[in-house]
Each structure stands twice: as C-alpha cells, then as structure tokens.
Amino acid sequence: MPATIFDVARAAEVSTATVSNALNGTGRVSEATRRRVREAAERLGYRPNVAGRALRTGRTGMLALGVTTYGPHEWNFSEVAFYTQLITAATATAHRHGYALTILPATLTEPEWQALAVDGVILLDSPQDDPAIPILRDRGIPIAFDGRPWSLGPRDSWVDNDHAAATEQVIRHLRDQNATRIALVTAYGTDLWTRTCAETYRALVPDPLIDAIDADDPEGRAAAERVLRAGADAVYGLIDGLGRGALAAARDLGLRVPDDVLIATCSEDPSYAWTAPPVTTLSLFPTDTVALAVTALADTLSGFPASVHPGLPTRLTVRESSSRRETGPAEKTGG
Amino acid sequence: MPATIFDVARAAEVSTATVSNALNGTGRVSEATRRRVREAAERLGYRPNVAGRALRTGRTGMLALGVTTYGPHEWNFSEVAFYTQLITAATATAHRHGYALTILPATLTEPEWQALAVDGVILLDSPQDDPAIPILRDRGIPIAFDGRPWSLGPRDSWVDNDHAAATEQVIRHLRDQNATRIALVTAYGTDLWTRTCAETYRALVPDPLIDAIDADDPEGRAAAERVLRAGADAVYGLIDGLGRGALAAARDLGLRVPDDVLIATCSEDPSYAWTAPPVTTLSLFPTDTVALAVTALADTLSGFPASVHPGLPTRLTVRESSSRRETGPAEKTGG
DNA sequence: ACTGGTTGATTAATCCTTTAATCACAACCG
DNA sequence: CGGTTGTGATTAAAGGATTAATCAACCAGT
Numbered sequence: 106m107p108a109t110i111f112d113v114a115r116a117a118e119v120s121t122a123t124v125s126n127a128l129n130g131t132g133r134v135s136e137a138t139r140r141r142v143r144e145a146a147e148r149l150g151y152r153p154n155v156a157g158r159a160l161r162t163g164r165t166g167m168l169a170l171g172v173t174t175y176g177p178h179e180w181n182f183s184e185v186a187f188y189t190q191l192i193t194a195a196t197a198t199a200h201r202h203g204y205a206l207t208i209l210p211a212t213l214t215e216p217e218w219q220a221l222a223v224d225g226v227i228l229l230d231s232p233q234d235d236p237a238i239p240i241l242r243d244r245g246i247p248i249a250f251d252g253r254p255w256s257l258g259p260r261d262s263w264v265d266n267d268h269a270a271a272t273e274q275v276i277r278h279l280r281d282q283n284a285t286r287i288a289l290v291t292a293y294g295t296d297l298w299t300r301t302c303a304e305t306y307r308a309l310v311p312d313p314l315i316d317a318i319d320a321d322d323p324e325g326r327a328a329a330e331r332v333l334r335a336g337a338d339a340v341y342g343l344i345d346g347l348g349r350g351a352l353a354a355a356r357d358l359g360l361r362v363p364d365d366v367l368i369a370t371c372s373e374d375p376s377y378a379w380t381a382p383p384v385t386t387l388s389l390f391p392t393d394t395v396a397l398a399v400t401a402l403a404d405t406l407s408g409f410p411a412s413v414h415p416g417l418p419t420r421l422t423v424r425e426s427s428s429r430r431e432t433g434p435a436e437k438t439g440g
Numbered sequence: 441m442p443a444t445i446f447d448v449a450r451a452a453e454v455s456t457a458t459v460s461n462a463l464n465g466t467g468r469v470s471e472a473t474r475r476r477v478r479e480a481a482e483r484l485g486y487r488p489n490v491a492g493r494a495l496r497t498g499r500t501g502m503l504a505l506g507v508t509t510y511g512p513h514e515w516n517f518s519e520v521a522f523y524t525q526l527i528t529a530a531t532a533t534a535h536r537h538g539y540a541l542t543i544l545p546a547t548l549t550e551p552e553w554q555a556l557a558v559d560g561v562i563l564l565d566s567p568q569d570d571p572a573i574p575i576l577r578d579r580g581i582p583i584a585f586d587g588r589p590w591s592l593g594p595r596d597s598w599v600d601n602d603h604a605a606a607t608e609q610v611i612r613h614l615r616d617q618n619a620t621r622i623a624l625v626t627a628y629g630t631d632l633w634t635r636t637c638a639e640t641y642r643a644l645v646p647d648p649l650i651d652a653i654d655a656d657d658p659e660g661r662a663a664a665e666r667v668l669r670a671g672a673d674a675v676y677g678l679i680d681g682l683g684r685g686a687l688a689a690a691r692d693l694g695l696r697v698p699d700d701v702l703i704a705t706c707s708e709d710p711s712y713a714w715t716a717p718p719v720t721t722l723s724l725f726p727t728d729t730v731a732l733a734v735t736a737l738a739d740t741l742s743g744f745p746a747s748v749h750p751g752l753p754t755r756l757t758v759r760e761s762s763s764r765r766e767t768g769p770a771e772k773t774g775g
Numbered sequence: 776a777c778t779g780g781t782t783g784a785t786t787a788a789t790c791c792t793t794t795a796a797t798c799a800c801a802a803c804c805g
Numbered sequence: 806c807g808g809t810t811g812t813g814a815t816t817a818a819a820g821g822a823t824t825a826a827t828c829a830a831c832c833a834g835t
Contacts, residue, residue: 107554107579109821120785125823132824133783152555156500157821159491160790167542189524192543200545207502207542208527210535219442220487244442349714375659376709379684381716444791455815460793467794468813492791495820 108149117145128153159222168199168402169223171209171237172230187345187373187391191251194392195227195399202403215240225402227251227395230296247411249402251395253297257413262401264414266389268298271419272305275341275369275387278421282429284339284367288314288332290325290351291343302343324350333358333366339427342370348377348384348426368426382425389419443484452480463488494557503534503737504558506544506572507565522680522708522726526586529727530562530734537738550575560737562586562730565631582746584737586730588632592748597736599749601724603633606754607640610676610704610722613756617764619674619702623649623667625660625686626678637678659685668693668701674762677705683712683719683761703761718759728752 114121119138126132127142134142145151159165170192192208199206204224213221218240226241230252241248242258250263257263279287289306291299307313316332318325324346332340333354340351348370352362360366362382369385370377377384394417401412449456454473461467462477469477480486494500505527527543534541539559548556553575561576565587576583577593585598592598614622624641626634642648651667653660659681667675668689675686683705687697695701697717704720705712712719729752736747 110823111821121822122786122824123784126784129823133781135783138783150551150554152551154495154821155555155557156491156494157790158823160489160495160792160821161823163491163790165491189527192524192527196543197545205542207540208531210532216485216487219485220490222490349711352714374711375681376684376711376715379687379715380711381714445793446791456792457794457816458814461814464793468811470813473813489791492820493793495791495822496793498820 107154108146108151109154110151112149113142113146113151116149117142164224164406165222166204167223168204168206168225168227168399169209169221170195170206170227170229171213172211187389190373191229191391191395195395198396198399199403202400204403206399213237219244224406225249227398227402228254229395230298231255232295247402247405249398249405251398253301253415255297260405260411262398262405262411262413264394264397264401264417265298266394266419267416268301268419269305270416271387271389271421272302272341273309274419274421276306276309278385278423279339279341279367279369279427282339282363282367282427286312286314286337287339287341288316288335288337289341289343290328290332290347291315291317293317293320299343306341318344318347318350322350324353326350326353329354330358333360338365339367340369342368345370345372345374348372348374348380348386352380352384352426362426363429367429369421378424380426385424385427386422387419388422390417393417442489443481443486444489445486447484448477448481448486451484452477499559499741500557501539502558503539503541503560503562503734504544504556505530505541505562505564506548507546522724525708526564526726526730530730533731533734534738537735539738541734548572554579559741560584562733562737563589564730565633566590567630582737582740584733584740586733588636588750590632595740595746597733597740597746597748599729599732599736599752600633601729601754602751603636603754604640605751606722606724606756607637607676608644609754609756611641611644613720613758614674614676614702614704614762617674617698617702617762621647621649621672622674622676623651623670623672624676624678625663625667625682626650626652628652628655634678641676653679653682653685657685659688661685661688664689665693668695673700674702675704677703680705680707680709683707683709683715683721687715687719687761697761698764702764704756713759715761717761720759720762721757723755723757725752725754 110121110124114124117124119142123134123138124142127134127139128146155166196206215236218237223246225247227249228237228251231238231250231254233255247260248258250261253265254261254263276287287310289303291303303315314332314335314337316328318328325342325344329340329347329351342348342351348368351368355362355366362368369387371389372386373388373391377386397414405411445456445459449459452459454477458469458473459477462469462474463481490501531541550571553572558581560582562584563572566585566589568590573591582595583593585596588600589596589598611622622645624638626638638650649667649670649672651663653663660677660679664675664682664686677683677686683703686703690697690701697703704722706724707721708723708726712721732749740746
C-alpha cells in the first residue's frame with residue numbers, strides 16, 4: 106500500500122494532474138503549489154508506480170544487455186573477468202542514468218524479443234544477421250552496440266576498441282621478441298571484432314596460421330595444440346582463457362614458455378600476473394567501453410542524437426610469457 | 441504498435457475478458473472458443489503488455505539480485521569468478537522460471553528500496569541490520585537469502601553451504617600438512633558466513649590469528665603480510681583474491697610456498713590451477729547455491745511455502761600451495 | 776464595459792490487462 | 806410449467822500515471 110498520486114493530491118489539496126506536473130516539471134504550476142506538492146510527496150514517501158507510468162508513457166525505465174553466444178553454452182561466460190567487469194560497469198552506469206538493467210539470456214527467441222519490455226538494448230558483439238536487430242528496429246527500440254555492428258539504424262550508437270591498432274601492436278611485439286611463426290586463435294564468432302583482428306593479422310603476417318577454439322573447450326587448449334603442432338612459435342589468443350589453454354598445450358608438447366613458444370592473449374584476468382610463467386595480456390577496458398555504450402543509449406533515449414565511438418584504447422601488458430631473455434644473434438636465429 | 445488484447449478479441453470475435461480467460465486458463469471458456477482465441481493471438485503475434493498486466497495484478501515478473509558491500513567500492517567484485525558464475529546462474533534460473541532478473545547496485549537508498557518494482561529479491565550475504573529487510577517485509581516482498589540471514593520472515597527462504605564443515609576440512613588439511621600456526625584472513629563483512637567460519641576456526645585453533653583485508657586492497661596482500669609477519673606458517677583466506685595476495689606477500693617476505701608457508705583460499709577461479717605454485721582452493725559452488733535460492737523464491741511466488749537449504753556441499757581442491765613434499769620426521773619438526 | 780491574452784489549475788480521456796459481477800440460455804427436476 | 810442449476814460468454818470496474826482539452830480568474834488595452 107504505497108502512496109499513490111491520489112494520496113499526494115489529497116494531501117496537497119490539488120488535482121492529480123497538478124501533482125504530476127509539479128513533480129515532473131511539465132505544464133504550468135506556481136512555485137507555491139509546486140512546493141506544497143513536493144512536501145506532501147516527500148512526507149508520504151511517494152514514488153511513482155512504475156507500471157502505471159510505463160503503461161501511460163510506454164517507457165519502462167529498463168535497459169537490457171544482450172550477449173550473443175555461438176557455442177553450445179547458454180552463456181559464453183567461461184569464467185571470464187571480461188564479462189564480470191562489463192556487467193558491473195553496465196549496471197552501475199545504467200543506474201547512474203536512472204535506468205535499471207537486466208541481463209538477457211543468450212537464447213532469446215523472436216517472440217521473446219518482441220515482448221521484451223525495455224527502453225533500449227545494449228548488444229555485445231552482435232553477430233551477422235542477428236535476429237534481434239530487425240525486431241528492435243521495427244519496435245523503435247534504440248540499440249547501443251558494444252563492438253562494431255554489421256548495420257546501423259538511425260537511433261543506434263556503437264562503441265569499440267581500436268582492434269586493428271591493438272592487433273598490430275601485439276604482432277609487432279611478438280616479432281620484436283623474435284617470433285617467426287605467429288598463430289592466431291579466435292573464438293567461434295562471426296562478429297566483426299574477430300574479423301577485424303583476423304584481417305589485420307593476415308595483412309601483417311606472411312604465412313597466416315589461424316584456428317578457432319572448439320565449442321566444448323572454452324580455454325582453447327586443443328586449438329593451441331593444433332597451431333603449435335603446425336609449427337607456431339608464438340600464439341596470440343583472442344579469448345580470455347587462451348593463456349591457460351596455451352600454457353597447458355605447450356606443457357603437454359614439452360615446449361618451454363617463453364623459450365620455445367611465446368604466448369599472449371586478450372584478457373582482463375588479473376591472475377595472469379601469477380601464472381607460471383606470467384602471461385602477456387591485452388586489456389580492452391570493458392568497463393570504459395560499456396559505460397560509454399550505456400551513456401550513449403541513455404542520451405539517445407533523452408532525445409540526443411545517437412553517437413559513435415570507435416577507436417577506444419587498449420593496453421598491452423608484457424609479461425614473461427612473451428619476453429625472450431636477452432639473446433645473442435646466434436640464439437636469435439636458432440629461435 | 442504491437443497487438444493488444446483488443447485486437448485479439450476483435451479477430452476472434454469475442455470479448456477481451458474471454459481472450460484473457462482463454463489465454464490464462466482462468467474463468468470458463470469452451471474448448472472451441474479457446475482454440476479460436478489461441479489461433480488469433482498466434483496469428484497476430486500477441487504478447488500481453490507487461491505494464492498493463494503489472495498495473496492490474498501488481499506482479500512485475502522481475503526479480504532483483506542485491507549484493508551488499510562493505511568496502512568503498514560500488515561493487516565488491518574483488519571476487520571475480522564467484523560473482524560471474526553466480527550472476528550467470530541466477531539470471532539463467534530466473535528465466536527458466538519465467539522471470540527477468542535485474543542486478544541492484546550496492547548503494548541503494550531506502551526510498552529506492554521502497555520504489556523497487558520487483559516481485560522478489562535475492563540477497564547475497566545480507567549483513568546485520570540490513571536496511572532493505574524491514575522495507576521488503578513491509579511491502580510483502582519475499583526474500584531468498586544466499587548466505588544465512590540474521591532474521592527470517594514467513595515468506596523468506598535461504599540457502600547456504602555448510603561453512604562449518606568446510607572450514608574444519610581446510611584446517612584439518614593444513615594441520616595434516618604440518619602447519620603449526622594457521623591464520624585466517626576474512627573480508628570486511630558483518631555477514632554470518634564470515635562469522636561462522638571464524639567461530640569454527642577459533643574452536644579448532646588454540647592460538648587464533650585473524651585479520652581482515654583492507655578496503656582498498658581487495659586481494660588482501662597487506663593483511664596476508666601482517667599475519668605472516670606475526671608468525672603464521674599457513675594462511676586460509678575467505679576471499680577469492682587472497683591466493684594471489686598471499687603469494688605476493690610471501691614472495692615479498694622471502695618465504696617459499698609451500699616450504700615455508702601454506703596457502704589456501706575460497707575461490708571459484710580456475711586460474712589458481714596455473715599460478716606458481718598452484719593454489720589450494722575451496723569451491724562453494726555458487727551456481728548451484730544461487731539457483732536453489734532463485735527456485736525457492738519463484739516457488740514462494742507461486743504460492744508454495746518458503747524453504748530452507750542449509751548445508752550445501754563444498755569442495756576442497758588441494759594443490760601445491762598447501763602440499764608439503766614428502767618429508768621425514770626430522771624436517772617435519774623443522775617445518 | 777468588452778475583448779484578448781496570460782496564468783494556474785482542473786477534468787476527463789487514455790494506456791492494457793485482469794476479474795468480479797452479471798447475464799442469457801439451456802437442461803434438468805419436481 | 807415454474808424453478809433451480811450449470812455453462813459460456815459479456816459488461817464494467819479497477820489499477821496509477823500522464824496529458825490534451827478545458828475552464829476560471831485576473832489584468833491590460835481600447
């Protein structure tokens with residue numbers, strides 16, 4: 106039995122319309138009346154009923170975060186710090202803008218997308234021909250893409266890191282450490298992020314060696330083993346767990362890291378500073394990225410034009426797994 | 441402009457009441473009419489408007505997950521993997537029961553708790569005198585506690601691991617490995633989980649040595665250093681990051697693990713299998729636990745009585761950080 | 776004094792669904 | 806045949822907020 110707008114109206118001795126106008130800053134209300142209404146609302150602990158407001162305005166005050174998966178898992182959260190940080194930051198940012206945020210299961214059917222009662226959606230690494238897109242467009246729901254989208258509607262925003270530059274930085278670093286055959290291990294995805302990284306890689310590496318992780322092996326151990334068997338002396342992984350997967354694969358094959366193989370991976374996991382050896386990581390700052398996406402979405406919902414933020418920075422943290430000890434030229438060629 | 445119940449009524453040539461009854465299985469509707477309504481609804485892609493339904497029934501179809509923090513952080517996600525798994529499982533389970541789930545920021549004020557439009561709340565490690573409790577009780581919103589609560593309302597459920605047994609298992613294991621001075625490092629919390637573990641520890645250890653992590657040091661490095669300086673030869677951490685914090689502290693003090701110091705920590709982080717040395721962990725299976733909590737909450741909302749599930753199992757994974765190499769009696773005493 | 780414009784408030788419709796109350800009709804019983 | 810019971814549907818109210826349309830009062834101008 107929370108206080109309704111009628112209770113406030115009665116207490117302030119005005120109509121409900123005046124209460125609404127006074128509290129929302131709409132219509133015409135004298136200063137004195139506004140104060141009276143505010144006080145009454147405060148005294149009664151009045152909070153607008155969200156269902157009533159949603160019914161009338163069509164706005165729910167809710168945002169949704171959608172994560173697309175490709176593998177068999179309902180969530181592709183193979184225990185990655187990336188998602189935790191991202192969810193955390195998205196939720197906090199949404200609240201800061203006055204929205205609640207709900208996280209969608211990866212397996213949403215078309216009628217479920219139809220029925221979804223949200224004001225806006227953040228889509229993470231939306232794949233090609235994402236079934237959600239046409240439905241959301243049709244419903245007039247703005248989208249903020251985290252990761253470059255395949256198509257962009259008029260009310261859509263997007264944010265992304267500068268993956269080309271990041272990939273180039275990693276490849277050059279591995280080269281500087283005398284890697285001669287650099288392999289790339291990707292996720293299963295058909296997202297543009299994977300594609301951009303792969304293209305940049307191909308443009309830089311004369312003899313590309315690309316493999317994707319298996320659906321049942323989130324840390325990519327089998328994929329790492331394949332590329333190592335194929336002769337790679339450096340592995341760069343686009344998925345968080347690949348540092349561990351590659352360490353395991355190297356050990357199984359009797360290869361020393363970093364003496365025989367160099368390893369680097371995209372990851373936000375702080376524990377890579379503590380593995381044996383510590384693993385070089387590329388951080389994508391998911392918190393900053395998604396916060397920007399949520400803010401863009403909130404701005405769009407406030408009537409501001411949609412915005413685009415490509416080229417967000419990344420950071421390469423070089424650790425022992427990709428640091429060859431100081432070597433003379435003789436050993437260099439021997440690699 | 442999605443189809444409303446009026447559109448379906450017109451298409452099926454019945455009243456809206458009949459549509460509602462037919463689709464919800466309420467009231468009295470003939471089989472033939474029910475089929476006609478179903479077909480019309482299907483054809484028009486009708487999905488009940490959640491705001492309209494919420495306004496009428498007072499049910500929103502939304503659950504909230506509340507995480508209480510004690511430190512300065514908006515989220516106490518220092519325990520990365522634990523929360524990821526937990527949030528993931530909670531969301532998936534909620535969806536399985538037909539609810540959406542929203543994650544609450546830790547810093548919710550009383551009026552915000554008042555206005556929160558949800559059918560039920562899951563509270564994680566609710567502290568003593570949690571301000572949310574009286575408000576939710578007053579509003580008749582059922583609570584499912586993950587972690588034993590300080591007080592239980594008639595519609596509240598709770599689930600928890602058997603922390604006493606788990607703590608005892610860890611202590612005994614460390615003793616078996618010849619630890620003579622076992623220290624306990626806790627979070628900042630006033631939650632019952634911390635308290636239960638500490639009490640069990642005190643009952644088993646003749647000379648207790650307890651410290652809590654600092655608010656600005658989520659991995660507890662400073663706390664680990666303090667207890668090691670105080671003479672501990674084994675550290676058991678109740679927070680996920682403490683494995684890393686203790687490894688760092690030991691290294692800084694020139695102590696070898698496991699030769700000079702044994703380390704074990706509560707954690708879901710798989711990368712502890714890859715640290716140098718690998719760290720012994722106690723898993724609390726947060727996914728199973730929270731799934732049970734969400735299910736209990738959904739059941740309560742369906743009219744079933746609230747339920748209580750204490751004593752959920754844990755698992756101790758012994759790794760090198762707490763495994764003394766086979767030693768003769770001479771070395772044992774020298775420990 | 777009449778007109779026109781401004782201000783500050785109210786009235787009433789609207790959003791969509793659920794559900795208690797009601798009604799029409801047919802079958803059955805005494 | 807009048808009265809009761811049961812079935813299958815409809816009518817109308819309710820739930821809480823927003824907002825277009827309307828109204829009353831006042832002031833200024835001619």
